[in-house]
Amino acid sequence: MFEAIAFYLFAFLTTLMFFITVTTSQALYALTALAAGMIFISAFFFILGADFLGAVQIVVYSGAVMALYAFGMMFFDSTREVKEKQGNKLIVSGLSILAAILVVLIFAAPMVTDNIVALYPVIEGAGNTQQVGMVLFTKYLVPFEVAAVMLLVAMIAGIVLAGKKMDLSITLMNDAEIKDMKKDQNKKVLS
Amino acid sequence: MEIGLNHYLVLSTILFSIGLVGVMRRKNLLLLFFATEILLNSVNIAFAAISHYYGDLTGQMFAFFVIAIAASEVAVGLGLLIVWHKRHNNIDLDSMSTMKG
């Protein structure tokens, strides 16, 4: 009973948050709603007994990703309202709903068979974190390491991409310098 | 009232389609990234649920990796976003049409 109440509550909240994220015209609202949605999702993980995953979700998303987004938004004028030309709403919603129905249909049909054999069964008598650790460092060791390298690469890439000409500051330049820079940029764009 | 796997799957589907809506209607690149996060997370829910109901840890493992990928995506994506913004002073999707065939 408690589980059901929790599920429906968080389901409602997550849906709402995400809905706000995709519909609001304020970037800041969207960011906040997304962060909230992420935290609500971790609740499902806890309900499902995947404690470690829930913790990671909160740490990574709300901590790291959202912080990154927040920093990113500082580069742009995030306070100004985002102008978005809207296309045909009917197509957008229609396609989405159609996709949803189809996925549900697929889920409803063949997945609920019982002949799925667990590849890495839950180990009795061990906590979730323990289990995760055991599987992650035995069976998924190589992917895990690869994922680590990938994160490293992504980090470097992020720094390199974003950090180009970090030392330039438009506010500190005079008009002539800005003009020069613009010219340079234009050239680059053209090339 | 028992909450079964299907409930989670339906929830995941709903979130997924909200993500799709976002992907399709957002013209701001940053907000588009938000929508992709939603997509990834909706799948994570499904993974975790399946993992739970079948007593198999594979789902959780996949969810981990999805999170890792999401994190790196954000890192690289934001980097690119900043570069674009520096050049063009906007991050409007409609301005990105150099791949016109």
Add this chain to the structure above:
Amino acid sequence: MELYLYIALFSPLVGSMFAALYGAKPRTKIAGVVPSALLITSLIASTILLAHILSTGEIVHVEMMTWMATGNLYIPFGFIVDQVSVTMMMVVTLVSSVVHVYAIGYMDHDKGFNRFFSWLSAFVFSMLILVMSDNFAGLFIGWEGVGLCSWGLIGFWYHKESATWAANEAFIMNRIADLGMLIGIFLVYWNTGTLQYEGAFAAMQNLDTEILTWMGIFLFIGAMGKSAQFPLHTWLADAMEGPTPVSALIHAATMVTAGVYLVVRSNELYALIPDVGVFIASLGAFVAMFAASMALVNRDIKRVIAYSTLSQLGYMFVAAGLGAYWVALFHLMAHAFFKALLFLGAGNVMHAMDSELDPFKMGGLGKTMKASMVMMTLASVALAGIFPLAGFFSKDIIIEAAFVEHHFIIYTVLLLTAGLTAFYSFRIIALIFHGEERYKLFGFHPHEAYKFMLVAMSPLLILAVIAGSLKMTYFEMVTAVLPATEYHLHSVTTYWIMTIGTQIFVILAILYAYKKYANSSIKVPDGTSKMEKSFVYKLLINQYYIPYSYEQYLIRPYRELSTIFWKQIDMKIVDASVDGIAGIIYGTGEKTRAMQSGNLSTMLKWMVLGLVILLSLAVVFGLAARHFDEIKVILSGLGV
């Protein structure tokens, strides 16, 4: 004897090549003299062969080399000189020698003099191959060869539109018939296994009548083309565009008789299928009458003579069709002499009148051209079949044969035609040589031809006069290879009544022609007289509207259909459908290019659409896999 055979055959070829060497050079007498001399050599060689055959009765048969050999097919270049082919050789070499010598004078001023002799000798060579070959394929070589030379000679004055048109018409019409001939040859090969006359005719004795009938019909179609039988006759009259010596040689004496030769040569085949023979005879009789009727009113000397040739060819086919092969051959020979003479005489007249052909514009030429007048008159008498000239012996016997064989309709037609023949022959004689000197009105200055031309014509004159007396000798010679049917009426009285009756009928026709056309009241017709307005006259002068209808209903539709095929079907359907396929591919590319607008948002929408499609496919296939058995039942119910 083989040496003489080769000399007879190849000296015209050498002559042709010799003249061809001078082809692009300005005219020179030597290009005419050498081929003529070589032709006379050929004539002498043929005469020796004739003497040999007459004295010993031996047939000369040589096989020079293999032409085609593949599978079971074996075709050599083989030549045979027997009683039939030696007759043809004599006719061909004799008439062509005369014509060559004559043409040296006639073509005197033409700048294509050298080319003319090259073609003319080449023609003689082809004709000799035709008559001397010992197989159907060799015959076909000659057959096409004479067609080619005829094309070159009709279109000799190639700057004249009408000449080239006539040349092409003759060639194409002959080709139509040649197709029949080719099919006939195929039939012979696949049914007898050989194309050699000897083997083929021997094998034919055991074949079905039906196959033989088809063979006979197809071979005869070939003969119809070359001998200009109805309905392929129109080219012969148009072929008169060629120089007159050509008309004399090709379109009177030799090439057009090739069809008769073919039927005579294949007598063993036609003897087996008398029904086809009757058809040939009927067609011949029809053409005899039909052509003679057109000759009645024509206002072109050469065309009149051409129609007369056509009419006489009809006679020959009657004889050949009725089984009187030797008679056909005999008439062929006699006809060659007097008709060539007639043409050459007409050539003299043309020469004198600056190529004017309308006899109504002549008249009274007898005073200046006595020799020509005598020759043409004698030739016409021979043609009309008056005793004792050649025509009497050869032509009357055909009429008699028709009577004896109880084909009375043919007999009547031929008899009437004999009258018509006499009438139209003497119509032009009267118009040209007698009556008022109308040419003065048009400012012509006629003169007699060169002496040597007249001398050259004299052998023909002599033969036209005396050929009849050779009848029995000839009969004995040629019946060694042909069926020896003699045509005698049972009752002597009937014979005399018929002969004298025919003679009187013919003489009356001649007198009528003189009365009508030799008087001084003849004017150049201007289309106003009552006769010219009559329907019959119009019908005849327009050749029964046959050339007109060919032009309207065959040539023009062919031309239009060709254009439609090209412009409409080939370009707009066949090619366009190919281009259409390419166009569809290009078009899809152009259309779908809009998808690649480069706008990320649009592309994302497409991505979602793709996702939806994939998902639907998954659902469909999932359902199909689950309900496979039911679907199978439904499909089998639908009959798939």
Add this chain to the structure above:
Amino acid sequence: MLDHILSILIFFPALAAVLGFMIDKNSIRAYGVSVAAIEFVLSLFLWFSFDSSISGMQFMEQIPLIPSFGINYILGVDGISLFIVILAAFFTMIGIASLTDTKNVKNMIITLLFLQMTMAGVFVALDAIVFYIFWELSLVPMLYIIGAWGGPLRIYASVKFFLYTFAGSLVMLVGMLFMAYFYYQATGQWSFAILDWYRLILPETFQLWLFVAFFIGFAIKVPMFPFHTWLPYAHGQAPTIGSVILAAILLKMGTYAFIRFSLPLFPDASVYFMFPIAIISIIMIVYTAMIAYAQEDVKQVVAYSSVSHMGVIILGTFALNVEGITGSIFLMIAHGVVSGALFLLVGVIYERRHTKMMSEFGGLAHVMPRYATIFGLMLMASVGMPLTINFVGEFLSLLGFYQQSHILTLLAGIAIVVGAIYMLAAYKKMFFGELTNEKNKNLPDVSKRELVALIPLSILTIVLGIYPTPILKPINNSVESIVQLMHDKSITEEAKTRIPNLAASKGIEITRTSMKEAH
């Protein structure tokens, strides 16, 4: 040297072409002519040392390329391919010799030498993959020739030519792969060797499908109605030399492949499709002849006449008896000579007047008598006058098919009538009549360089028309063995009766097509 003469024939011109890049521009013509002449002498040497009493393959070479898939470099000639190889070398030679002053003459000569390589390769290859490679490679030089030296529509024409033929040959490739797969299924070994395939007896349904696959590739190349529309464009736009080689040799690839592949591999299917193909051929013959009559451009007349004649070749091939097939092979050579000469002749006048419209001419016989004479000779050969080279082929082809069907042969025989119509009409328009066009008044007659090409062709036309035996005999022997093979291989009753049994009728043992020699 004899052991590798075929490889030498293929790769010598290619090597020479590569070296040709280093040759100075001024001496390239002499270089090209001498290379082509050596090639031609080599091909004559091949003929000289060819044993015409053997019906099978000779001068076989075999080098494994991909042994695990049975792809080998196998070469060999028999009577069927020998003369086309010689003809190809011959045309390359006179083509280069008579080449008029074009831009980039060096590239042209090098391209022609490459083309010679591919042509030789196609006709001597006995491995399906090697055959296919040369088959496709031959498109490239021709594409370049049309695209680089062609008329105003050259890009369209060359792309059409390439895509059309390429699409067809892809279908053929699928057929070949399936054939090899079938061979693998039947024997447990991969093989692309044609002589291995000859031994395979296929079920009738397979034969039908494979026949169709091969047919599409070949038919487009021939080109057969309704796939012929690339040809007029290609000919119309190609430079003279391109048209000559295209008509004389490249088109023969299709008909040659019919005899090399379709007939012996699928005898039952050949019999099954005999009448449909015969009807297509008849449509080809009559329809394109009529189109030729309607043309205003003399080159198009010759181009369409090519299609018409190819119809007779196909008809002869599908007569499926010795007379017909021998005739069709002979006609391939004959048509090569005659149409090549006709295209050269058209090139002569185009060179002088830069137009091919017949309405521009008229009365040319007055100013160019020698030209008119040679054109007349070739015209008569094209029309099928006896004692010219074409007649032998046409006569035998039609004679052969007459055994199969009387009515269809009668219809096909219309070729000799309609052929005469368009050719004579074209000749009349060009050469006869008064000389009306001022521009034509001072045209020079054929030059020495042009005569270098035209005289040998004229001599060939007549000599082979009078004495075809030296060519007919080797062809005949090889064809007999193929017909016998087809008879032995055929399954259905109809095929057994349609294809004659030579061994029985002749009472002699005909050597089976060289399977022993292959291994």
